[in-house]
Amino acid sequence: MAVRRLSSRYWRWxxxxxxxxxxxxxxxxxxxxxxxxxxREAGEITLVTEEQPVSMTPEELQYTRGFDRPVPPxxxxxxxxxxxxxxTVLGSTGAVIDEExxxxxxxxxxxxxxxxxxxxxxxxRLAPQRLVERPSANxxxxxxxxxxxxxxxxxxxxxxxxxxxxxxxxxIGHEPIVVLTNENPPGFQRDIYRFLQQRFANLSFAxxxxxxxxxxxxxxxxxxxxxxxxxxxxxxTAAFIRELVIAGYGIEPAAPHRxxxxxxxxxxxxxxxxxxxxxxxFEARGFESIAAARFSFRDQVALFAEAExxxxxxxxxxxxxxxxxxxxxxxxxxxxxxxxxxxxLLTKALGQHHVPVVGSKGDRxxxxxxxxxxxxxxxxxxxxLPFP
Numbered sequence: 186m187a188v189r190r191l192s193s194r195y196w197r198w199x200x201x202x203x204x205x206x207x208x209x210x211x212x213x214x215x216x217x218x219x220x221x222x223x224x225r226e227a228g229e230i231t232l233v234t235e236e237q238p239v240s241m242t243p244e245e246l247q248y249t250r251g252f253d254r255p256v257p258p259x260x261x262x263x264x265x266x267x268x269x270x271x272x273t274v275l276g277s278t279g280a281v282i283d284e285e286x287x288x289x290x291x292x293x294x295x296x297x298x299x300x301x302x303x304x305x306x307x308x309x310r311l312a313p314q315r316l317v318e319r320p321s322a323n324x325x326x327x328x329x330x331x332x333x334x335x336x337x338x339x340x341x342x343x344x345x346x347x348x349x350x351x352x353x354x355x356x357i358g359h360e361p362i363v364v365l366t367n368e369n370p371p372g373f374q375r376d377i378y379r380f381l382q383q384r385f386a387n388l389s390f391a392x393x394x395x396x397x398x399x400x401x402x403x404x405x406x407x408x409x410x411x412x413x414x415x416x417x418x419x420x421x422t423a424a425f426i427r428e429l430v431i432a433g434y435g436i437e438p439a440a441p442h443r444x445x446x447x448x449x450x451x452x453x454x455x456x457x458x459x460x461x462x463x464x465x466x467f468e469a470r471g472f473e474s475i476a477a478a479r480f481s482f483r484d485q486v487a488l489f490a491e492a493e494x495x496x497x498x499x500x501x502x503x504x505x506x507x508x509x510x511x512x513x514x515x516x517x518x519x520x521x522x523x524x525x526x527x528x529x530l531l532t533k534a535l536g537q538h539h540v541p542v543v544g545s546k547g548d549r550x551x552x553x554x555x556x557x558x559x560x561x562x563x564x565x566x567x568x569x570l571p572f573p
Contacts, residue, residue, distance in 0.1 A: 194311070195306050197311050198306035198309065199306075201215060201311055202217055205217050212287075213316075214313040214314065215309075215311070215313060215314070216275070216282060216309075216314065217304075217309050218282050218287050218288055218289040218304055218308075219287060220287060220288045220289070220304075221289050221290075221302045221303060221304055222283075222288045222290055222291070223291055223293070224265075224267050224291060224292050224408045225265050225267060225293070227267060227272075227288075228267050228268050228270065228272075229268040230267050230408075231266040231268075232263060232264070232266075233264045233265075233266075233350075233354050234262065234263045234264075235261075235264070236259050236260065236261055236262070237259070237260045237262065237417065237419060237420075237534075238258065238260075239256055239257065239260060239417070239530075239533055240258075240533075241256070241258075241533075245529075245539075248524075248541055249526065249529070251524040252524065252525070252526040252529075254412070254413065254526070256526065256530070257412060260412060260413055260417060261411070261412070262411040262419070263410050264350050264354055264407065264408075264409045265407070265409070265410075266350075266351070266354075266355045266405060266406075266407060267290075267405065267406040267407075267408055268403070268404075268405055269281070269290070269401075269403070269404045269405075269406065270402065270403060270404075271283075271285075271401070272400075272401055272404045273316075273398050273400045273401070274324075274326055274328065274398065274399050274401065275314060275398045276314065276328070276367075276368065276394050276398060277310035277314065278307070278308055278309060278310050278328075279326060279328030279329055279367075280308040280309065281326065281406065284316075284400070289304055289308055290406075292406070293408055293409075293410040294408075294410070294415075310395070312396060313396070314396055314397060314398045315397050315398070316398055316400060317397050317398070317399050317400070318399075318400050319399050319400065319401050319402070320402075321402045321403065322361070322362075322401075322402075322403070323357060323360055323362045323363065323405060324363050324364075324401045325348070325351055325362050325363070325364050325365065325404070325405045325406075325407075326364075326365045326406060327364050327366050327367075328365055328366065329343075329344060329367060334367050335374075336501075337373065337482075337501060338501045338504045340374055341504055341507060342414075342416050342418070342504070343415055345377065346409070346415065346418060346422050346426075347407040347409065348381070349422050349425050349426070350407050350422070351405065352385065357405060359387065360387060362387055362405075363390070363391050364378075364381075364390045365391055365393050365399070366378065366390055366391070366392050366393070367392070367395075369392075370392075372481075376430075376433065376434075376482065376483075377433070378390050379433070380429050380430065380433030383433070413526065414526055414527055414530055416527050416528065416530045416531040416534065417534050418531075418534045419534075420534065423534050423535055426507060427507060427508055430508065431508060434483045434486060434487070436483075436486060436487050436490055438487070438491045438510075440491075441493040441510050441512075441513065442491060443473070443491045443492045443494075444473065444493055444494040445472065445473060445475055445492055445495050445496070446467050446472040446473065446474045446475070446496050446497050447475060447477055447495065447496070447498075447502040448474050448475065448476055448497060449497070449498055449500055449502075450476045451476040451478045451479055452478075452500070453550055454550050454551050454552075455498055455499065455500055455520070455547070455550075455551040455552070456550075457552075457553065457554070457555055458552050458553060458554045459554050463555060463557050463560045466560050466561050466564055467560075467564070470564060470568070472494070475488070476502075477502035485508075486508045489505040489506065489508040490508050490509065492509040493572060494514045494516070494567060495514070495515050496517075496518070496564075497516075497517075497518065498518045499523060499525060499528065503515075503528040506528065506531055506532065506537065507531070507535070509535070509537065511537060512538070512573040513535075513538070514537070514538045514540070514567040514570055514572070515528070515537055515538060515539045516541075516542065516567060517529070517539065517540075517541050517542070518544060519541065519542070519544065520544050520551055520553035521543055521545055521553070522546055522547055523547065524541075524543055529541070538567070540563045541563075542555060542559050542560060542563050544556070
């Protein structure tokens with residue numbers, strides 16, 4: 186989640202930027218940059234383009250009109266491998282800079298999220314950073330931002346696919362590679378890195394301390410761009426992540442039979458006010474109510490790998506659909522002001538069925554009501570859908 190523009194961190198960043206302009210020597214400890222260069226213009230690039238069709242029914246097309254961006258019938262994706270020499274990576278935010286020229290290399294993804302061509306306080310953390318010269322190697326950055334780098338969703342959909350692209354789309358993916366990671370990553374990230382190292386003998390991993398910045402003789406970046414959210418994964422990337430994690434944990438899923446209702450009892454936001462009123466419709470169909478975040482990552486994967494149906498209010502728990510089989514039936518419940526394409530696109534990438542229900546407007550915590558008759562109708566529709 187982005188920091189509010191007028192937060193104290195924003196104003197501290199403004200003051201520090203002004204101080205480095207007056208006293209440039211401060212940049213030896215606080216390497217703030219003023220100029221932005223698109224990553225694709227910063228070094229030698231190798232470009233791969235591909236297309237992914239998105240097949241939709243007339244009913245789905247009508248639903249997508251409520252999204253903040255259109256869903257084209259064919260998504261065009263470009264994946265650029267960028268080769269940089271003598272670049273510096275900040276351990277605090279993962280930002281990549283050229284210290285000599287005072288430039289920040291901006292990916293197309295960050296340009297779409299923030300202001301293209303503009304340095305943001307999201308790129309720099311206000312703490313001194315020690316410069317470390319690293320030996321020659323093929324480095325690849327998997328660092329996330331200062332805020333959200335531990336987040337389950339962003340790791341799975343914003344970061345992990347980049348490493349898959351590197352390994353499968355480009356020749357460098359077969360050579361020895363040092364993968365840079367955040368310091369003290371959460372357990373699920375450590376597990377996935379371990380699974381990757383077991384599978385790819387050419388990979389090694391280096392954890393970057395937050396208070397250091399590393400000058401690297403050779404750094405590779407993946408700058409991926411597509412016109413819709415990244416949850417529309419290429420099918421082979423989705424299959425790679427699913428199989429990597431399920432096999433890594435030694436999970437042997439039974440035939441799909443679980444019906445999972447993802448409640449949001451573990452969060453204060455985006456909950457259904459009259460959940461007790463709609464729950465009997467789910468209970469009668471054999472759903473089990475779960476708060477996904479209260480399970481270990483391994484247990485979440487095991488649950489969803491056996492899912493026949495998944496339902497609940499929109500939230501990060503739906504990220505686990507990545508581990509559910511093709512054909513899983515999904516009921517996503519949204520409030521009127523928060524109809525998003527995130528998990529609709531994920532179900533399209535995975536060959537799953539998506540049925541939406543849109544409830545009332547939400548309050549300031551996004552709590553909302555939903556019509557029990559709508560829920561009953563949507564569940565009846567899911568019941569009628571075939572399962573492979």
